[in-house]
Amino acid sequence: MNITVLGTGMVGQTVSKRLVELGHKVTMGTRNPDTTLSRTEPDRMTGITFSDWHKANPQVCLVTFSESVKGADLIINATSGFASLEVLELAGEAAMDGKVLLDISNPLDFSKGLPPSLFVCNTDSLGEQIQNRFPGLKVVKSLNTMNVYIQMNPGSLPGDHNVFVSGNDLEAKAMVKELLISIGWREQTIIDLGDITSARGTEMLLPIWVRLWSTLGDINFNFHIQRAK
Numbered sequence: 001m002n003i004t005v006l007g008t009g010m011v012g013q014t015v016s017k018r019l020v021e022l023g024h025k026v027t028m029g030t031r032n033p034d035t036t037l038s039r040t041e042p043d044r045m046t047g048i049t050f051s052d053w054h055k056a057n058p059q060v061c062l063v064t065f066s067e068s069v070k071g072a073d074l075i076i077n078a079t080s081g082f083a084s085l086e087v088l089e090l091a092g093e094a095a096m097d098g099k100v101l102l103d104i105s106n107p108l109d110f111s112k113g114l115p116p117s118l119f120v121c122n123t124d125s126l127g128e129q130i131q132n133r134f135p136g137l138k139v140v141k142s143l144n145t146m147n148v149y150i151q152m153n154p155g156s157l158p159g160d161h162n163v164f165v166s167g168n169d170l171e172a173k174a175m176v177k178e179l180l181i182s183i184g185w186r187e188q189t190i191i192d193l194g195d196i197t198s199a200r201g202t203e204m205l206l207p208i209w210v211r212l213w214s215t216l217g218d219i220n221f222n223f224h225i226q227r228a229k
């Protein structure tokens, strides 16, 4: 597939690299490719600069947000939650019409320090805000409840653990589920929560996720829904 990844941070980088390994043609979107390639500060999570990452992953084509969505079979939103709507405006509503958007973003607000709060919750979610603003997009929220290394390599954790899927369009969810299975998620561990309003629940897992990070001391964990046999 031609897959566009919006976002150049650790999520955009890790997702793009994995999708190239799986044989997809990956295009990455950013505000200004020259500015992004000339960043000298290492990413605070990966410890490397974007240009070093790009030298190691030359198959990923870096272009502007608006260039990136042209010709995409699937678009993945891996941008800061605060910027997601703005990024999608830059990408252009017409160019995205009818396409599937896998939304990995979270509405985290770090402006008041740690732990972050949610800038939308309870009666609304970022997934819904994106769907409502861009009704022609088929938004599927998924993968936002575990760290990106587990997202892209679920087998790195022992035993069963779960990934959630929320969205209004059944075919779009089927496309995302197929992608998840190709990445390594076992079909039985994928839980379809229903329409896009269920993204409220998965986005609201983030406060407990952040507390677990601080309590457990690392990010290598995920949620597992244990059911009665």
Ligand SMILES: NC(=O)c1ccc[n+]([C@@H]2O[C@H](COP(=O)([O-])OP(=O)(O)OC[C@H]3O[C@@H](n4cnc5c(N)ncnc54)[C@H](OP(=O)(O)O)[C@@H]3O)[C@@H](O)[C@H]2O)c1
Pocket (backbone or CB within 6 Å): 006, 007, 008, 009, 010, 011, 012, 029, 030, 031, 032, 036, 077, 078, 079, 080, 081, 083, 086, 087, 104, 105, 106, 107, 108, 143, 144, 145, 146, 147, 148, 149
């Ligand atoms: N880290 C994880 O393991 C993890 C797990 C689950 C979900 N998530 C979610 O995944 C998303 C990406 O996380 P991340 O840490 O990789 O990246 P990030 O630092 O949250 O976001 C980086 C991207 O956001 C864009 N951006 C930031 N401010 C902008 C603005 N004012 N206008 C336009 N674009 C702007 C940047 O554009 P440029 O490229 O132009 O700089 C960049 O592409 C977040 O929503 C995060 O909550 C992360």
